[in-house]
Amino acid sequence: MKKLRLARPVIFAIMITLTYSCQSAWADSSGDNPEQPVFFAPEAADASVPVPAPPPKDSGLLWLVNPENRLESNFVPSSLVKSGDYRMRRETRAAWENMLAALNADGITDLRIQSAYRTYSQQEQIFANKKAQYTGEGHSEAEAEKLTARSIAFPGASEHQTGLALDVTVNGRLNGAFADTEAGRWIAEHCHEYGFVVRYAEEKTHITGIIFEPWHLRYVGRPHSSFMVENNLCLEEYAEYLDNNRLYVFWENVRYHRVELTQDASALPLENAEDVSALRPGSEWRVVTVIRKRPAAALPALSVFPPHTGNNPFLSSR
Ligand SMILES: [Zn+2]
16 A cells, blocks of 8 residues: 655654744734725725725645536636646646656656546546446446446546646556555555645545545645645645644745635735645635745744644634
8 A cells, every 4th residue: 555644854844833933933924905906985885895906816736626516517626737738727838847857867767648638528528438338237227327437437526627736657557556566556655745646545545535546646636635645634634634624834944834714814924825725616715825035033833733623723822
């Protein structure tokens, strides 16, 4: 079994409780935000009713896309670019190229993309083809649909429609044997360093509902990819983790990423954000990710708060 959990001494994640160090970390850049939209209330408007700011732009990098969170049939990601014969989001291509350079430097030169961006209608076609195969084998309509859904996403439920997913392999075949190739082992260990996760892990099939797919990579960006791997969370669990905890800090040598899920992102210093993304398509909540230099005095004030413990004291106190 390929274990995604990796021991990496230089990177570790710490959940923080509400501390002054955390507040002051925000305060150092909470001056006027020139990009903040300015609203003028109409003269007749009731001044006591605040005009809500629209949620900030959603990069979509963290979108949980699955049968419960499907994309619209007309959804097409922004910034689709080509890499060879395949289309993907610009961010995916940049991360893929960085990762490929590192793979090559390690002497692995046989990894290829097998599939990337997929339109809604392509998903419909793939699903229908697989289902027809099962009905052809004598399964009922309902059985065939159930069997198909184990390996093929329902239309709109495929991450490939986001432009953030890549299927990669070494011999043109997408199967579990990829995990035991040199490239497969390298991917399992290092892809998170480039912002990717192996989306459908063997030990998470009961949560994702998808078979083990060591070849299916999803770009979520850092530090999310590394936090997920360090804490052995699939994307469903990571979304739940953020829903419950709303805030964590990910340390990396002299820097840290501060990750917060908020409904009022306008209060955060968005001009310094590395990324602002909803957790699910259409949600108005935003995950705001900011990178900072590690303040010298911050570490002693932080308290370790392990993931998945449910209630974050930071939240219950505000
Ligand atoms: Zn895939």
